[in-house]
Amino acid sequence: MKYFGIEVFDAKIYTSFLLEENEPLSSQSLYLDCDQGALHYPLREFNFWLGVGWYGNKEHVYAPGNEFRVEITGGRKTECRKYVKYDVPPDLKALKAAMQEGVDLLQEILKMSDEEIDALPSIAMLVLFFQRKFPRRNITPDTLLFDDLGIGEKKARKLMEEMRWYFNYAISDEELQTAFLLPGTGMSQKGKLMLKGVTIRRFHEVMIKDNWFDLSKE
Numbered sequence: 673m674k675y676f677g678i679e680v681f682d683a684k685i686y687t688s689f690l691l692e693e694n695e696p697l698s699s700q701s702l703y704l705d706c707d708q709g710a711l712h713y714p715l716r717e718f719n720f721w722l723g724v725g726w727y728g729n730k731e732h733v734y735a736p737g738n739e740f741r742v743e744i745t746g747g748r749k750t751e752c753r754k755y756v757k758y759d760v761p762p763d764l765k766a767l768k769a770a771m772q773e774g775v776d777l778l779q780e781i782l783k784m785s786d787e788e789i790d791a792l793p794s795i796a797m798l799v800l801f802f803q804r805k806f807p808r809r810n811i812t813p814d815t816l817l818f819d820d821l822g823i824g825e826k827k828a829r830k831l832m833e834e835m836r837w838y839f840n841y842a843i844s845d846e847e848l849q850t851a852f853l854l855p856g857t858g859m860s861q862k863g864k865l866m867l868k869g870v871t872i873r874r875f876h877e878v879m880i881k882d883n884w885f886d887l888s889k890e
Contacts, residue, residue, distance in 0.1 A: 675711060678772050681779065686710040686721060693764050697733055704730035708740065711775075715782055718789060720746035720755075722774050728762070738762045742770045744778060747789075754839055755781075756797050759804065793839050795876045801835060802872065813873040
């Protein structure tokens with residue numbers, strides 16, 4: 673089945689997609705809305721959605737700050753986790769490329785076992801999250817958090833809080849406080865050093881094990 677010119681395999685159309693890929697976006701501005709389109713991928717005890725939205729002024733389509741957003745959300749039927757988000761400029765080719773990347777990622781997710789899905793986000797999803805936050809840096813699984821990003825404790829904690837919201841992931845305020853320095857001290861609440869030398873790969877391992885207190889231990 674095709675959706676915006678993309679083969680979407682066994683997806684169910686949750687919301688029709690009104691934009692035409694071969695017409696200028698400016699001539700289709702009346703169709704631009706927050707909920708632009710959505711696909712549903714059911715799998716055993718899981719549901720996944722590929723959603724597309726428009727965020728901006730549809731009367732001035734190419735104005736700075738306008739963008740499409742392509743998201744993969746879902747999880748077990750009682751969950752609503754966010755797996756990955758692509759912010760796309762008002763360009764139909766770029767939108768199609770992001771949607772294709774999302775469909776490809778969903779095809780990989782649909783091949784996973786229940787345990788592997790429960791362990792998401794993947795390392796690739798984390799790399800994409802940090803790459804979009806730091807576009808001028810080359811983010812890899814071996815990027816050090818937060819040394820290579822060139823940010824201090826305050827910005828690092830804010831980034832962690834945003835990541836918690838982004839992935840709808842269970843890290844408590846207590847665990848965040850434990851991971852970072854207290855004002856005026858060189859140690860965290862439980863006497864551990866501030867996060868240093870932690871790679872995205874190691875960070876992912878801790879997310880999967882859900883043991884944040886051991887984040888700085890290799």
